Amino acid sequence: MEYRKLGNTNLQLSAITYGAFAIGGNMWGGTEKKEAIDSIHASLDRGVTTIDTAPFYGFGLSEEMIGEAIKGKDRSAIQLLTKFGLVWDGSNKGKGEYFFDAEAGGKKLPIYKYASKANVIKELEESLQRLGTDYVDLLQLHWPDNSTPISETMEALELLIQQGKVRAAGVSNYSVTQMKEADRTLHLTSNQVSYSMLNRSIENDLVPYAQETNTGIIVYSPMERGLLTGKYFKESKLKDNDHRNGYFGQFDLEKVKAFLQAIEPIAQNKKASLSQLVLRWTTLQPRISVVLAGARNAQQAIENAATMDLSFGSDELRFIDQQLEKLSVPVTQ
Template sequence: MEYRKLGETDLTVSAITFGAWAAGGWMWGGNDTNEAINAMRKAYDQGVTSIDTAPIYGQGKSEEVVGEAIKGLPRDKIQILSKFGLRWDLAKGNFKFKSEDNDGNKIDIYQYAGRESIKQEVEDSLKRLGTDYIDLYQIHWPDTTTPIQETFETVAKLIKEGKVRYAGVCNYDVAQMKEAEKYVKLASNQVPFSMVDRDIEQEIVPYCIANNKSILAYSPLQRGLLTGKMKTGQQFGEGDHRANNPFFTDDSISKTNAFLEKIKPMAEEKGASLAQLVLKWTIERPGITIALAGARNAKQSVQNAAAADLSLTSEEIDFINKELKKY
């Protein structure tokens, strides 16, 4: 496994980080708790020391699963990355969307990052995680109803109190990052990035490189699209958010698979899967510090971890990039 420093902090994270959204079941058609715990523990055995979670993932379920998975492991060898600012139990802030929890109950999701809400959220997260500090605390989505100053002065206070080690953001643009930076030192920005979704390379990547901020790439496998396992006519289970995602139309799947066929021989030559090749390409991109990779079971988590140990030459990377230009 390869380890990288997060921004200008002294926090070192694994280049492949376990993404625990699916572990909460919510929007993924459910998940097996024991399988998820085993997946995280097997990932740790392979050197994946960092886990990214959030309260909204299963309305607390993901954090509880992470808490179970890290029991008995040395806390100072694990990096917990969690979030705040998406509420399903408080109707405040920006309304985001309607959803259902894992039991089928209707819930409304709000983007809210007010002072008292953050204070409550961190206590709830610490309890679910079974720890007394969170290594990286990230706002999940921007909240335009709360001044950025209020949000990040609150996070700065949590850092002083020792409940949080470092501050990060998710889904922030450059202007929002600059504003937040006035009140707390930001370590990172967690944003969507994959071979087929590279919008951040226009502004966010150059800014983060210039200002020593890490980029945590989420959905590097485009939620399974880049594994090569998706076929036209793909059926998703009830509650799976991919069912209506434009990346999973028959046209998109067909186009993506045609590209994957071009790079498949390279993966086979290395004895690797397409997913592993994609993950390795991702963490080799300029400005990308880590790739978040979810796994439903131990086999998947072990395979994801092995991606960091692949070797890609500059010529091989150039070949992939040329094929992507045709995509």
């Protein structure tokens, strides 16, 4: 495994980071606790020391399972990344910014973006309890909250760092404009954003900004929620409550299928899967600090960890870029 320094901190994160959204179950058609915990153990055993989660993932379940999985292990050897700012239990008492309705127990549950100072502190305390720890390595705002001044949110993060409950502060899904405003109060360590072979918009603005300011970029959805594994085109039936039924509709699926068929021989020649090829390509892109990879069982976790064993020649990378051009996805110069 390769370890990378995150932004302006001393945090060393594993280049492949365990993404814990799917094991939460909500929006993913449920979860299986034993398999989820086994996947965390398998990741740690193979050098994936960084775990990224959030209270919203399973409405606390993801954090609880992580806490159970790491109990008794050397906490200093594990980097826990979590988030705040999505509220679902009504504790905001009507405050915040309505986001969407999530499904919970067959019912619709309103989700609000809420990042007031008091809520940041409250959510962290709840996360610490679920994770079974007294600090997190990186605390991130999950989504921008337009109802709360950015400076107020940043002041809360600064306080938590001073108290030793948070080692570093970051955001997720922030624009460069929002990052600049936040930096007036607190220099952000990182921005966690969506990035993949099919979605490279951050190369236009966030990547140059991160270079100038020594800010880390944490990537989520590098596999476009499983689409780039190629499995969807062979096993296309998803559960009715799987959010990907709608999510995949934004892509030209015939072009994506042709792209995957074109690059699959590269993976086959390396005795690797398409998933591993795509993940490894993502880790090699400029200014990308670490890449989140979800796993719902031990075998998937083992495969994700082995991604970093892959290497590409210049001809192979050039061929991949040529195929990406056919998808009308801009290529970094």
